Amino acid sequence: MPQQVNGVISRAKGAPVELVPIIVPDPGPGEAVVRIQACGVCHTDLHYREGGIGDDYPYLLGHEAAGTVESVGDGVPDLVPSDYVILNWRAVCGTCRACRRGRPWYCFATFNATQKMTLTDGTELSPALGIGAFADKTLVAAGQCTKVDPAARPAAAGLLGCGIMAGIGAAINTGGVTRGDTVAVFGCGGVGAAAVAGSRLAGASKIIAVDIDDRKLETAKTLGATHVINSRNGDPVAAIQELTGGFGTDVAIDAVGRPETWKQAFYGRDLAGTVVLVGVPTPEMTLEIPLLDVFGRGGSLKSSWYGDCLPDRDFPMLIDLYLQGRLPLDAFVSEEIGIGDVEQAFATMASGQVLRSVVVMGDGDD
Template sequence: MAQKVRGVVALEKGGPVSVENIVIPDPGPGEAVVRVQACGVCHTDLHYREGGINDEFPFLLGHEAAGVVESVGDGVTEVAPGDYVILNWRAVCGQCRACRKGKPQYCFDTHNATQKMTLTSGRELTPALGIGAFAEKTLVAAGQCTKVDRRARPQVAGLLGCGVMAGIGAAVNTGEVGRGDTVAVIGCGGVGDAAIAGARLAGATTIVAVDRDPRKLDKAREFGATQVVDARDIDPVEAIRRYTGGFGADVVIDAVGIPETWKQAFRARDLGGTVVLVGVPTPDMEAPKLPLLEYFSHGGALKSSWYGDCLPSRDFPALIDLYLQGRLPLDKFITEEIPLDDVEGAFDRMQRGGVLRSVVVL
């Protein structure tokens, strides 16, 4: 039988979000209903509210979530009721050309639940990133549920569902940071700090953090930055070269995603070095013009990192294990824990700066 629960909805472009009663259908084939325990407030949710993703309003917001599977539909074998899971927005298909090549992290046909959640009026909701987890319960494809060790608090576990995974994966999976490497990270918000933590896990010896906010640079040190650069006062490219013996970094991660920072990343890498773009550009942005000879003469690689090139079934449990071993400081990402009706306030605090992650606790 369908259930009515509370959820945070963006009804119109640019308007404040509101807590609404929503209808969750029983799970159909390949689907699961998850009782949400905690969900991080990500900048992507704000993009949805502002119409920066698409115009398929109303949106059921929230996607960085952990919770417990309540029920599953026919044919579901990945999870069972009672399983403790992190939700992901890339349920792999297992059949596309990437999956058949043994690279499911690049699946070209990821999917979400088939049925729609609705307002009580019957108006269909678009769940953020196919999840919609600012709600007491949500309906997802079963493949969007990844079982993890339940000893990890949901406030912490859910963060791997998006931003933290994107940053760690940008360093470990996409950038392939190795022992002894030098790394620079431009932009020290949640994703950038996660990239710093990932580089530290991978064994980087020099990790240079770049930002324009001294508060963020202080936080970057907590995640493992060995040097920090205030880009308001210092040329980031010159500083990164100075901290890497004059050569530039082996891996430079752009966690901002604007032409200026991408150009800085390109010029701050060593010969044969790698640039990783994980900050999300807006549709109107274009790559900066650079002499083609600069591309040729530097060698190396220019990569984009989508969701940290992660495979949730592989990466989520492993990162939770590292957290439980005390090797991955996920707790440091949480600035505040808030109730469901404070999401609009969290957006405001996010825009004013100083908040790394607000987490809704249900």
């Protein structure tokens, strides 16, 4: 039978979020119901609330989540109730042109649950990134469930579902950071800090963190930054060149997503270096740069979608590294909050005080 649970919705652009009863249907073919244990508060959820992604209100917010499978529909051979999973928003199709070419991390036809969760009056909800995990339970496509070691703490593990994976993947998967490389990371919020940690994990010799907030730069140091630059105090490109013998870095990662930070990344890298854009621009932003500079500097200019991750490959590996003490996911959990505290968490996030606030669910009830 369909279940009534509590969920956090955004009912209208800019309006405060609400904790309301929602209806979760039984899973249909290829679907699963997951009991949520923890879910991070991501900037993307705020973008939904502010209308920056679309206007398909009401939205059921939340997507950086870990939990346990409660039930599955027909045609789901690889999940059973009680499986511990991280939810992902790129359930690959296996049949699109990217998947057929052996590049499933670029899948152009990712899918979500077919059925809709609703309000109690029948109004259909749009789940954030096809997940909607600020809820006691949520309905997803089975392919959005990635099984990982249940020893991993849910508040930390769930963060791999979006921002932390995006940052680590931007460094390792998209940027190709490897042993001995020099790296600059512009913006040291959750995604940028994860790019720092990913660069350290990959063996970079020099990791330069750039931000305008000294608190974030101090956090970046704890995650592996060898040098920090507060760009309020001067030209970060000149500072990066000074730290790299006048050359610039092998990889420069823009985790902010603004024209000015992208240009800093572009000019802050070495000749034939790689620029990675993982910060998400807003629709009105444009970029103007001399085409001769693009030609003359060579190298690669890349965008990183979800850290170019393949959840079934990357999530279990990163959880294993976390359990080995080699990936400090706990450092990204700034505070644990209740499901009724999401609106306040948005304000805290805007103040720059946290890497992640994480909603930790109680035992819940049916």
